Amino acid sequence: MPDLYADDFRAGMKINEASFLHLYECYWKKLYHLAFKYLGDAFQAEGVVQDVFTSIWQRKSTLVLDPETAENYLVKAVRFRIARKYNDDIRKSRRIEELSVRQSEADNHTEETLFCSFLREEIDRLVTRLPERCRLVYQLSRQEGLNNREIAVNLLISEKTVENQLTKALKVIRKGLGKYQAD
Template identity: 40%
Template sequence: MDRKLFEQIYISHWEELLKYAYSFRIEQKQAEEIVQDVFLSLWQRRNDLTSDADIKSYLYKAIKYKVFDFFRKESRKQLVTDELRLQVCDAHCYTEQEVQFNEVKKLIGHAIEKLPCRCREIYVLSRNEGLKNKEIAHKLSISEKTVEQHLTKALRFLRQKINQ
């Protein structure tokens, strides 16, 4: 793939890929960064793809995986933030922030209980036990795609419950 063809692909697919990234309910800045990262990856792998159909398929799959990766990183950041809050708070000093944090934690706990059984099981294995998608898939005898779908569903559900 030469530069001219790459530019044509970029111009013809940029907007639809951005809309696709938005469909995962992420902010504009993150959606744009994801689409840019995917096009950078396309340029770096330009010699591996042969036809326009392969390229379009590659772009959509790459967007989906980048979005999942973004959500995974965001949830890990949240876990680290939660752990840091617990470490900073003195055991005897209940500040307003700690009370709010405990309320959110309780809200998340109740929301997790409302998840469908399999979805909750996968979420707990991922977030509480720290298993990777591949390990969960192997343990439950399901595909990694199914694990990803359940985690996406769980995170979307939890986000909705917390924002209510």
């Protein structure tokens, strides 16, 4: 640093308008190049350097810089801002990715729910087309949860007839849903 402000620096540099402008004029370009080297973006580099000098000005009443280490302080402040920017960018990227995954899962869940609802309706439509006894056996088995023996007792038919009717109902339903099977 030039000796122009040597009196200000003897016991440490208290920030005032003159010392602030001196720091700015001496180090702005160097700090900008450092920030640009890491960020690769002129606008972001300018913003980082501006943030450092804004912070210094806001803390002017309490901040005292040693003239021997003022440059090191400024370089570290710029590096710290860059590191914080990288961390913020990483956090934002992760958050966006997480939201994207959640949205995708929600979309898939909605799609699956709609498809299941559609299949339920299609199965119900196919069941209504079954012959009466076949439909009744299927409904007692699948909707009421009765086993073959209980169905046979309720309908006064043999267990073999229940098996045959269920096989017939499932065959009709599978055939009706065949056009919806995934390749």
